[in-house]
Amino acid sequence: MNLKNIFLHATILVICFACGGAKKSDWQQQANGVWKYTIGEKSKINLLDAAGAVPNLARLDAGAATTFPLDKERIHITKSAHKIVIQLPLDDAEQIYGLGLQFKSVNRRGKTYHLKVDHYGGKDNGSTHAPVPFYLSSKGYGVLINSASYMTVYVGSSVRLDSKSKPAVYNRNTDKNWEAQPKSDVVEIVIPDGNAEIIVFNGETPLNTVRKYNLYQGGGVLPPKWGLGFTYRSHTRHTAEEVLAEVQEFEHNEFPLDFIGLEPGWMNMSYPSSYEWDEGRFPEPGKFVHTLLEQGVRTNLWMNPYIAPKAKLYEPMLPYAGTHLVWNGIVPDYTMDAARKIFLDFYTKNQLDIGVSGLKIDEVDGYDNWLWPDAATFPSGTSAEQMRQVYGLLMQKMVADLYHKSNQRTYGLVRASNAGAATLPFVLYNDYYDHRDFITALINSGFSGVLWTPEVRQSNKGEEWLRRMQSVCFSPMAMVNAWSSGTKPWSYPEVYEEVQQVAMLRMQLLPYIYSTFADYYFNGTPPVRPMQLVEGFGAKEEIKAGKLDDTANPYNLAIRKDIKDQFMFGDNLLVAPVFTGETSRTVILPQGKWYDFYTGEYAGENEVIEIRTALATIPLFVKDGGIIPMIGPRLHAPKPGEQLALQVRHYGKEGGSFLLYDDDGETFDYEKGDYSLTELSADPQVGSKGNEKRVEGSVFGYGSVTWKFMTE
Known part of the structure; x- marks a missing residue:
């Protein structure tokens, strides 16, 4: 044995000794259908902890017991001081989905992904706004890697020498069966860290497994009713008078509006940010917000987390700042209690207490030349890479907890998220603007426990405007974002009637949409389903x-x-x-x-x-048998205590049922049981004219119920 081979042999021994082997007994069952394997000592921060995820064990344990879905003999884990390699089996016919908010494709088999929070750059390579390290198999199981590190996932894209089912070898010169991408029987995950958790889910079907994944985070978010109405983001330089005039335009044009977004111009300085109202454009912010509330419109404020030297927050936050600036602003370390308290106290006094209903958290996603570099350090000792992977989660969790404490639901926007975010009341968006790819992202969001809006900004012609508006009205947030263009829903008069029609349809469907999100909250069922x-x-x-x-x-x-x-x-x-x-x-x-x-x-x-x-x-x-509850066209989402006429549509020839959910639509009182579940059922084959049966609770905002059978 030469010196080179001796050195190689010694290195392998060190790796194997450090790993200790992945024993079958090391998989610890967390709940029915959920198992966890821990590599190394628990990390100071991981994705689920950053999001504050608390498993809903009662819901997870409901239903028939399931068994561990993978062959443990085919699972291999090696660990050195700064690197983990995980090998998980992949059968020949399996298809793989998930791995976050990708825009070009749905099936992951045969591809490689470098999972890193970043602004999406037009390629499905793993660098995206929500690089969620969870994948779902067509066989009905899922795998989450709970680590805040960057990682690379080879989804059956690399064939191992020791594989027991290597693909056939063909001669490209002579055989038409030659493949540029030979099929591999392994998913390999490389993590440049010494700590991680592997969490395996088995719901026996893909949908049930996604439900378990979401319930392991606590369940899905239940937005306020107004959050599921229509939102408009005003031009960034508009004044209070101009915003109020826009709201009147919506009323005049009979177009729904539930909350309006103020972009960077609401601050007296942005890029970096002050979080302080501009006294010229908004001389009386409390009066402005209250006037909007009186008209049934909520206020949402843009922000990014980089604090300007002139800001009142700068000096108090300076001890908790990282070593590098972003747009010349300091980057607070929100893993630290003291930093969170400084921000939340300021936000409470200047925004929450005057009635602001939520935030749009921008630019927590990249690019590399804008965000802090991997060379940065933070006071808590959290690495720059980890901070990048969790910063969007930290911001979401901090704001969500504040509104929960005040018993007000919020619903906002965020540019970066990750695993653990299912319970958080934020919807992803970005500056990339491709209609087809937006729909692909919407579909992929359903695998990964995040929400996405294919927002509408501007269009080349009326047809495109209408088609985009139709899509956004069937997403988690129906939004026109006119921060730069100043477009309005009626900016393309040749299609305005149709645009108004689909927005009103969104409002009519609110009982159905709200009940769909209740299913997300209670059972983990994604509202948008691939x-x-x-x-x-x-x-x-x-x-x-x-x-x-x-x-x-x-x-x-x-x-x-x-x-x-x-x-x-x-x-x-x-x-x-x-x-x-x-x-x-x-x-x-x-x-x-x-x-x-x-x-x-x-x-x-x-x-x-x-x-x-x-x-x-x-x-x-x-x-067939589908039931769709609807209300009449309206300009604002229902308010607490409002009694509405409900029309229930039944389709097809078969019997069916639907569980209608209701509560006050604004507070967290539903957590104390203040809600109702009502079973709507009909069976045309036995002459049923439709039935309503209260299953649970008493909070019910519908004064009358009529049925419409759509199929003769």
Whole structure:
């Protein structure tokens, strides 16, 4: 044995000794269907702790017991002082989903992802606003790596020499079966750290596993009713008078509005930020916010966390700042209690106490040349890399706790998030602006326990404006963001009637949408559901042959057909967005019969259909027996104590039921039991005209209930 081999052998021994081997007994069951394996000593900070995630054990333990879903003999973990390598088995037919907010594709098999919080740069490489290290298998299990470090995930993209099921070897010169991407039987995760937790979930179906993943974080967020209405972000330089005039324009044009966002100009300095009202544009902020509240409109304020030298917060926060500036502002270390208290005391006095309803937390996501570098250090000892991965979580958690303490629900926006965020009342957005990719991101959000809005900013023509508006009205936050363009919903008069129509449809569907979010809160069911989570969805994501090109595709790579342009919104609504220029599109209908939302007419069953698209409407389909509760068109979300007429629609020929949820829509009193669950049911086959049965509680905001059977 030469000197080189002796050194290599010694290094391997050190790695193996440090690891100690992944013993079967080291997997500790946390709840029904949840197991955890801890590598090294518990880290000072990880994703779930940063988000304040507390598992909902009662909900997790409900239902039939499940077994550990992976072959433990095929799990291998090696650890050195500063690096962990995790190998997890992957079967031949498995497809993998998740790994955060990616924009181009849904299926992860055969790809590599470098998971790092960053502004999305146009490629699905793992650098994104929510690089959630959770993946879901088509076999019905999921894996979360609870670590605040950067990490690289090879999703069946690397073939190991010691593999027991290596792919066949072909000669590219002579065999058409040659593949540029040979299939691997392992997911490998590389973490440049000495500590991590592997958490495995088994719900036996993909949807149940996502539910368990969300419940392990505590369950999904339940927004206020006004948060699910319509929001508009005003131009950044507008004054109080101009904002109030805009609100009057919404009223005049009969367009719904529940909260309005003020962009950087509300401050007397931004980039870096002061968090202080500009006395010229907003001389009486308390009066301004109160005037909006009297008109049924909430106020949301833009911020980024980098504090300007002229700000009143600067000196108190300076001892808790990192070593590097962002836009010449200090970066507070919000892992520290003292820093959090300074910010929250200031925000309470200057914003919360005058009635501000929430925040838009901007620029906590990158780019590398803007954010603090990995060379930065922070007073708490948290590394720069860890701080980058959790900063969005820390900000969300801090603000959410403050509003919870005041018994007011909030709902805002954030540019960076991660695992653990399911309970936090924030929706992701970004400056990238591609309609198709926004829908793919919306679909991927359903795998990862985060919320995303395909916000509308501006468009080249009326058709595009309408199509974007139709999509955003079937997302977690319906928003026009006019911070720079100043566009209004009526800026394209040729399609304004249709734009108004879909916004009003959003308002009419609030009972359905609110109940869908209640299902997220109680059961972990994502409100936006990828088709891969739908029971009986039979469409295969086929691999299509690539086209050989000596520059564009020199390895003749095949192309995977992703299902990334349709999704479920709640249990009963299938949404099929339309993009500019399309006059038709295909829709894949899952198992069972499906009906057109608008007419109740039969659409198809477990098949691919081609539909002609109408400019005025976004294609919507309801499953057989589906029940959709609706209210009348309105300009603002329902207020506490308001009694509304409820119309309940039934579709198809089969019987069905729907669990309608209600509470005051604003406070956290539902945590004390102040809510109601009402079962709506109907069965046309036995002549049922529709029934309402109170299951739980008494808070019910509907004075009358009528039924409409959409299918003759």
